[in-house]
Amino acid sequence: MAVTLSPRPALDDRAAAALRALLGDRFSTAAAVREQHGREETYHPTMPPDGVAFPQSTEEVAAVMRICAQYEIPVIPYGTGTSLEGGIAALRGGVTIDLQQMNRVVRVSAEDLDCTVEAGVTRKQLNEYLRDTGLFFPIDPGADASLGGMAATRASGTNAVRYGTMRDNVLGLTVVLADGRIIRTGGRARKSSAGYDLTRMFVGSEGTLGIITEVTLKLYGIPEAISSAVCAFPTIADAVNTVIATIQLGVPVARIELLDEVQIRASNAYSKLDLEVAPTLFFEFHGTEAGVAEQAETVKALAQDHNGGEFHWATKAEDRTRLWEARHKAYYAGIALRPGCSGMPTDVCVPISRLADCLVETKADIEASGMVAPIVGHVGDGNFHTCMILNPDDPAEIATAQAFHDRLVMRALAMGGTCTGEHGIGYGKIRYLSHEHGDAVAVMRSLKQALDPAGILNPGKVLPGN
Template identity: 60%
Template sequence: MALRDAKAGRRNEVGIAAAVGILKQLFGERFQTGEAFRAQHAHTTTYIPPQLPDGVLFVETSDDVKAAVKVCAEHKVPVVPFGTGSSLEGQVNAPNGGISIDFSRMNRVLEVNAEDLDCTVEPGITREELNVYLRDTGLFFPIDPGANASIGGMASTRASGTNAVRYGTMKDNVLAVSAVTASGEEIRTARRARKSSAGYDLTRLFVGAEGTLGVLTSITLRLQGIPQKIAGGVCAFPSVKAACDAVIMTIQMGIPVARIELLDAVQLRACNLYSNLSYDEQPTLFLEFHGTDETVPLQSAQFAEIAAECGGGEFHWTANLEERNKLWKARHDAYWASRALAPQLGALSTDVCVPISRLADCVTETQADIEEHGLLAPIVGHAGDGNFHVLLLFDDKTPEGIAVAENFVARLNARALAMDGTCTGEHGVGQGKMSFLEQELGGAVDVMRGIKQALDPDNIFNPGKIFHAR
């Protein structure tokens, strides 16, 4: 289904040629049309074929963005924002050609308001760069999708990650954005106040829009204080259901767990081999607690009691920084660890999210599906919010292999939707999940089309993503 939705669209050859000529004059060497540059700005993360833009513009200021958008709007040329290229569903592809706007040079911290626990940044800064900058303030930005993604890209795909169970997702942590609209005007969606009843919530409209409504030029973020004490730990369980029962009890008891990640036995085997670990190859929870010298040991002890009640093994936890970093480095390397199980195969990383009470059902039914069809597909999940990922290893060189992968993804999404879940908890829709969005939301997608038409009547902003324009 992804290949069907990722087909090339209609190109405006005359407009593209005119825009390329003007942008060359305006920006000189900061505008590149060489194939190597264009290939680096197309989608290559999964099997979705790369679709190259016609030029790449390295912007340095919001005035650059406004000038570029005005040129593209005048000539009806697509604009595709580009952060670090770590998106997984074809969001940075250019199916209709056009101009890729690279934000890597717009990576400044514009303002930090330590007393108010917020900051404003340009879209090209990565989450790791931001947290290095914030370290001396005693604050940090908690959203951690695994990849060192750009803040603009994270906002555009409504990213979350391992810390979401405590700190929420990007929709909870973006207070305001500035964006360039189709008229070339820059707007700001909100002020820094923590709440407002003033008009439509335009901030949340742009957060998750995947660049289809405008181009973000700044993001105001909610920050958190760096915890006094952090502890991490590992606990094995006899089954996925037992592990999920422990998660549900932990959440229901109000234990403020910061991370609670589920790895199935196949994923744990991959992590053991890749990261030189020696954990039992069973369904396992990786956890982290944030708090004080008094609260973190208490929280860890409370979870150990829950784990024992659910049939889990001993909960091994530590506050040692080196040991915690090794644990979470292994979790963040899960993708590469899984790839190493069969390096000759292609990989498709996909995710769904279900109500937490249905997580065990969805994961176990997915494991049965994997076994029934003889597939190799490790599972790792953000168990605290019902979101899990499957990395399917498959033959991406043949139509038959691709069909096997796409059929599996279709079954996975149907399963999640039948449990009142969603086709994507954090990867976004892009090109890969357009058909599933229609299944999930039905007529609501037509409302989205109406919003898109109102804000972007010529369909220049990241066309061919989320839904097909009509």
């Protein structure tokens, strides 16, 4: 997609000198380093910054921000580079702050079921650290994203139907503001009525209001029993109606994932599975042995009511891992259907009662458009993705995909949904924000102006005209 950029200022020599004095060789202007920090895995073009800073503490992040504020240099926070909507692109040049060296688990309180981590800690790193405590952190967006980045994008994933999203699991934050001030929001208490909820304001702000450097998170006990299953259906409507019945009945499933027949074909080839090529639900049940058995029998009966096939179980840890690893690699499996192409992922979410309507209409739209576009979804909470596999150098394919995406978003909004359930706005979805939020965008703009009057925090993202 073509992007209109403001004039790109060169990195001020005085600012570069100050950053080198502060960080030494942890500030780089090398072309390869800059290129890496402007590139993501979707169709968006690479847009590198003018320099990359690698701080190792909140205080160093604050010092970098003060230098950049002094010279009005754009600043882009960077976790692991797994953004899908252009969130890490340096649209106006500037300095990327790479937080990966801030990767310490600050503390864990098993008694209180919480922990505090630096922003660069990844979800897999945290769960490895927690392995011997009997606890885990359940938010699982697929990629091994940093927890700071997950908070900044209000990430979600396969476990959200039971455990919620990052919005529900962040208790507090340490944030560096545009002028270099350090603030701490929230705390460790599970409830508070003290003042404005600044934590929720920064969660999902995508680095446009401040840079998250520490996150305090809820933790959960590892379930006594875990069981996974797959079940194929003759139509996508049958599969989704099973999901709707499951949620409306209140069955506490941990995960319900949908893969359409195009995605199943791709995943069979890419991940060496042998699943029936049909719309398929992946389930996972957490709880006691008796509770898991009860959940499974209830869902199996609901699936049979909606023409579901045989349940194929994965109870061994290695079998579950293989199954969910294939789900997490769905994006790469889809791209492999057209070697040399890129993906344009979508990310709508609708009320659960409208999910079947939205998916059936979307499936028909894909077929009418002639695109290769597998569908996957965290359908337990109404969120699904299509991924259009396209040649990024073909303007006609890009135009077809964009027109489809526009129709999909407007369809979701008309059903009371959202343009993004978990990927965020970045600049890839910026044109939809006003359609979704109307006059509330002006309130968002006022918050941005108050916290970042010079507009240096991740400019060009989230808000139109930012």
